[in-house]
Amino acid sequence: MQIVDEILKIKNVKNTAVRTVVLHHLLNQEKAQSLKDIENALVNTDRSSIFRTLKTFEDNKVIHSIEDGSGMTKYAVCAEGCNCEPKDLHYHFYCNNCNKTFCLFDVPLQNIKLPKNFKIQQANMVIKGLCNNCNE
Amino acid sequence: MQIVDEILKIKNVKNTAVRTVVLHHLLNQEKAQSLKDIENALVNTDRSSIFRTLKTFEDNKVIHSIEDGSGMTKYAVCAEGCNCEPKDLHYHFYCNNCNKTFCLFDVPLQNIKLPKNFKIQQANMVIKGLCNNCNE
DNA sequence: TAATCTTTGCAATCGAGTTGCGTTCCAAGA
DNA sequence: TCTTGGAACGCAACTCGATTGCAAAGATTA
Ligand SMILES: [Mn+2]
Ligand SMILES: [Mn+2]
Ligand SMILES: [Zn+2]
Ligand SMILES: [Zn+2]
Numbered sequence: 650m651q652i653v654d655e656i657l658k659i660k661n662v663k664n665t666a667v668r669t670v671v672l673h674h675l676l677n678q679e680k681a682q683s684l685k686d687i688e689n690a691l692v693n694t695d696r697s698s699i700f701r702t703l704k705t706f707e708d709n710k711v712i713h714s715i716e717d718g719s720g721m722t723k724y725a726v727c728a729e730g731c732n733c734e735p736k737d738l739h740y741h742f743y744c745n746n747c748n749k750t751f752c753l754f755d756v757p758l759q760n761i762k763l764p765k766n767f768k769i770q771q772a773n774m775v776i777k778g779l780c781n782n783c784n785e
Numbered sequence: 786m787q788i789v790d791e792i793l794k795i796k797n798v799k800n801t802a803v804r805t806v807v808l809h810h811l812l813n814q815e816k817a818q819s820l821k822d823i824e825n826a827l828v829n830t831d832r833s834s835i836f837r838t839l840k841t842f843e844d845n846k847v848i849h850s851i852e853d854g855s856g857m858t859k860y861a862v863c864a865e866g867c868n869c870e871p872k873d874l875h876y877h878f879y880c881n882n883c884n885k886t887f888c889l890f891d892v893p894l895q896n897i898k899l900p901k902n903f904k905i906q907q908a909n910m911v912i913k914g915l916c917n918n919c920n921e
Numbered sequence: 922t923a924a925t926c927t928t929t930g931c932a933a934t935c936g937a938g939t940t941g942c943g944t945t946c947c948a949a950g951a
Numbered sequence: 952t953c954t955t956g957g958a959a960c961g962c963a964a965c966t967c968g969a970t971t972g973c974a975a976a977g978a979t980t981a
Contacts, residue, residue: 759895770914781902
């Protein structure tokens, strides 16, 4: 629990009951979570409260969102020191078999040579295929 | 118009009135189109017909879809010879200012070194930032 | 304490995407 | 040419994830 408090403090987000339980849940997942996932896990917490909590977290760089094409936005806790800037970008992997989505923090993002005068600000990089548990 | 016929023939898609007008429209856009975009442009064509046409086109590799995080799936005509396989992957660029999304056919997607036993099948790579028209 | 601001819970709404179904179109076979 | 079955189409209804309005509850400050 002190990790939750610590993160919220670092990111200047006031600690509340809902925020604590949502962040605690997110920290204990191996895959990125959708609003529905969180709703199902935290049965007595209201959906809109979770929704607004996720917005607050995202605005304050506690978490980042991933559009994996499943129709539901997924959320994952930012790595330590992450500021959601281009340097913090990383790939995400969506498994076509088990439908899990995760951050590939260890796969370096290749240097992208954009056309002249284009400027990168963020990115949503999703690789789809089979994860190590589902391959073969 | 003969380009439309030619593409549909190559991809083994029967030519119909709706398909012709949708593909013709897509071929003349600089930015990827959402269902709504197409609906607005082709005022007397039914939405569900356009929708099913897009599905047919995508199934037959006439077009590919892009999840750019705007909340609406975008569609763009595949490049010649594209088979929507990993080798045909390319980045997409979403401009945060003018909200246009386009294919970066000229930016090569390098070989991504995935963790052990992961297999890539498709990808949805969206770079967000400012396009050449909107930068500064 | 009182005033004020923030967070929460519930219900309603929004909107992109999707589907059911009857009609129209088209092409193959008689 | 006429018949007929399947494909495509148009319209309306529906699904479901996301979002919002609003009043109650909780926290903060003077
Ligand atoms: Mn991530
Ligand atoms: Mn493209
Ligand atoms: Zn898997
Ligand atoms: Zn732009």
